Amino acid sequence: KQEVTQIPAALSVPEGENLVLNCSFTDSAIYNLQWFRQDPGKGLTSLLLIQSSQREQTSGRLNASLDKSSGRSTLYIAASQPGDSATYLCAVRGGTSYGKLTFGQGTILTVHP
Amino acid sequence: DTEVTQTPKHLVMGMTNKKSLKCEQHMGHRAMYWYKQKAKKPPELMFVYSYEKLSINESVPSRFSPECPNSSLLNLHLHALQPEDSALYLCASSQAHGQGETQYFGPGTRLLVL
Numbered sequence: 001k002q003e004v005t006q007i008p009a010a011l012s013v014p015e016g017e018n019l020v021l022n023c024s025f026t027d028s029a030i031y032n033l034q035w036f037r038q039d040p041g042k043g044l045t046s047l048l049l050i051q052s053s054q055r056e057q058t059s060g061r062l063n064a065s066l067d068k069s070s071g072r073s074t075l076y077i078a079a080s081q082p083g084d085s086a087t088y089l090c091a092v093r094g095g096t097s098y099g100k101l102t103f104g105q106g107t108i109l110t111v112h113p
Numbered sequence: 114d115t116e117v118t119q120t121p122k123h124l125v126m127g128m129t130n131k132k133s134l135k136c137e138q139h140m141g142h143r144a145m146y147w148y149k150q151k152a153k154k155p156p157e158l159m160f161v162y163s164y165e166k167l168s169i170n171e172s173v174p175s176r177f178s179p180e181c182p183n184s185s186l187l188n189l190h191l192h193a194l195q196p197e198d199s200a201l202y203l204c205a206s207s208q209a210h211g212q213g214e215t216q217y218f219g220p221g222t223r224l225l226v227l
Contacts, residue, residue, distance in 0.1 A: 034215065041223065043218035044218040096211075096213075100169070
């Protein structure tokens with residue numbers, strides 16, 4: 001059974017800092033990996049999707065990397081802003097395109113001015 | 114339009130009530146999903162609809178009954194729920210089921226069962 005772990009559980013940083021969120025998964029036979037953002041009491045917003053054959057994806061100040069063989073992904077946020085404060089969830093899709101998403105517990109990020 | 118809408122935003126119901134949650138998307142997506150999210154926990158998949166047919170039921174109790182009347186609309190009918198069913202219910206959609214692509218999530222319905 002796939003297990004997804006995110007470290008740290010919570011992170012508080014001053015505005016402007018670069019930061020890294022970590023995600024690890026136990027079964028490396030994944031189809032793809034996705035990072036989501038969730039604001040309190042709201043739905044999820046997809047940030048980046050990395051296919052299993054890819055090493056990284058970038059969108060604006062966000063960069064996600066994937067090392068499938070070691071079961072790790074990182075989300076790098078450059079020049080953090082208070083508006084980045086949210087819970088960040090990593091989700092892996094099982095070994096086929098029909099695989100369901102298995103989510104990590106999330107990292108609660110607070111960026112203070 | 115990349116929006117998934119859900120109604121109502123909040124719902125309080127007794128254990129003997131019957132209520133329904135509604136989800137709508139107009140992106141032409143042919144796969145729709147229901148997830149349940151307890152406080153401070155990640156979302157858990159409940160149901161997957163593909164081309165208006167139930168494709169996956171993650172062993173969800175029968176007091177939850179999904180329905181997909183058409184390709185844009187997904188309902189979740191609730192009956193005889195328990196207090197432990199209180200959670201945020203999220204709907205999502207994607208182009209199709211089985212292509213491994215992004216799912217677009219709605220804002221959720223926060224359900225409280227008394």
